[in-house]
Amino acid sequence: MRHETEWSEQNRLYLTAALGTVRARLEGGTAPECVAAGMRPAPAIEALAELFGLSEFERQVLLLCAGVEFDSEFAAAVGAGGPTFSLALGKLEQPHWSALAAESPLRYWRLIEVSSEGSLTRSRLRVAERVLHYLAGLQTMDRELSPLVEAIEDAPRLSGTHCETARRIASLLRDAPPKYPVIHLAGTEARAKQAVAAQAAAALGLELFLLRAADLPASPADRETVVRLWEREAILRRAALLIEMDEMEPGTPRRAVAPLLDATQGVLFASTREPLPALRRSIARFDVMPPAATEQLENWRDVLGEAAAARMDGELDAVAAQFRVTREQMEEAAAEYRAAQLAVTPASLWGICRRRTRVKLDDLAQRIESAAGWDDLVLPEAQKATLRRIAVHLRHRYRVYEAWGFAARSGRGLGIHALFAGASGTGKTMAAEVLARELDLDLYRIDLSAVVSKYIGETEKNLRRLFDEADGSGAILLFDEADALFGKRSEVHDSHDRYANLEISYLLQRMESYRGLAILTTNMKNALDTAFLRRLRFVVEFPFPDQQQRREIWRRMFPAATPLHEVDFERLAQLGVAGGSIRNIALEAAFQAAGESAPVGMRHLLEAARAECGKLERPLAAAETGGWV
16 A cells, blocks of 8 residues: 555656646746656556557647646646647647547547547547546546446356366466457356456456446447447556356347457457357357366365265265356355254255256246155056156266266266157156156256247257256256157258257257256157157156056045045046046036035036046047946
């Protein structure tokens, strides 16, 4: 602080002397001597002249404009017309006409502003406010930039993998000048990318500032102004810029950002989930993803402390394997966990992470509250055994992939994906609910109408966003009626057919790399591409229930609190409908009985069965309901 105070005073004295030199030339007197011996850093006017390559004449023009702002006597010496190029050319030393050119440092970097009145030489000149503050020794953001640009001062602590990424970026940039590549930070975690960019910039001695692409002005001319002002700012304070494109609206054309990326010189980071648009300058891509499970476990132990981690009796291993979170998210979850331990019914760390990682996914898909258990599922033993195998794969994937080394051998095919095939109402969605409840995971149904788009490329973007958001929690994704999206690949007749095949290929790749469980349901297994079927790990056939299975479904359909009157489950099983229809019939009969303030009886069930079969346009045979009433 003392050194800053001393420099400020020395800079004031030096600036006063420099202004006195220009004033003496205006008045024809003797110029005082400017002495800067021992000043570290150099006086602001000399630093600025060196940074922007000002000639001696251009330096004097800048002082001429600054003098009328700092000193009323200096303004009197200039005269009522104020500083002009004409005055500078006639009074200052070493004048040259090129100082008036649009590409000269004074005008290109907008160190001075030229009024639009009159000829160029007679137009009034004014020093830019940001430059005036700099000459006085103050670092303030330009007023036009301050609404758009903010300093990144509280970047979260980085994990080991992210630290290494920041080190590699800094090493690349250190060897790159003067033509820096755009550093593309790819991944889903915006805060982690900010932290990586901040650490890389700090290693180069640069401040980091953030500009959100969604806040950019719409006009190309205004965007050009932002570029020029930022470049001046970056030079004045040795700064780097992070342009964040993660939260741009889906319809916003990223091509509009390309000129900004190309025009902005210096150290530039671009944060986006999508590929960057084509640029004239080179691009260096770095993936910033949540750390692997082994590193996650180390980070959790560091955040919670060894004593707390030891008391969790294995839960921490499961949390590290299941949830992919940043260091900042860990610290927030750990703080909530410590507070929760003081409650009457303390929350588990698993539950806290599950709730925190689902936030953005709730906007993209429908979350299903899983209430069904194994006892509610009426299936042949072979199908139940396959479902239990799926649960085993999910529960123990950390041990097999990480501890036993399968992930290190090959990163391909580690995703867990299954096809549930069968007619409507045979229990496909219920089976997904059973798995979600068994594993204490969120289950999301994907609305294909919201994912599939007729516009080329949009379906792929929607799928990328969906899988990126789901990856943090490893939630179970349920694609209903998947044949609509994953049907047999079409013969290529035009560009739309070709892109449809690319979408399917992209989806297969994302499913194989997705760390959670992706379930596809279909009523028409034969409609699926055979190459696609070969790449699925599990295929579960949901058969139409036979009479014995229908009897079991009927027995389990009514809650214990439901009043029943002489309900014959053997006769109900005669009705050849699937479990989904049985549920609809039972529910409709319950409402009819409730309306009569009576227990549910066979008469109510018969009326409900007629309504359900009428809805399905299915005839109700007398043999199916014989003896019901």
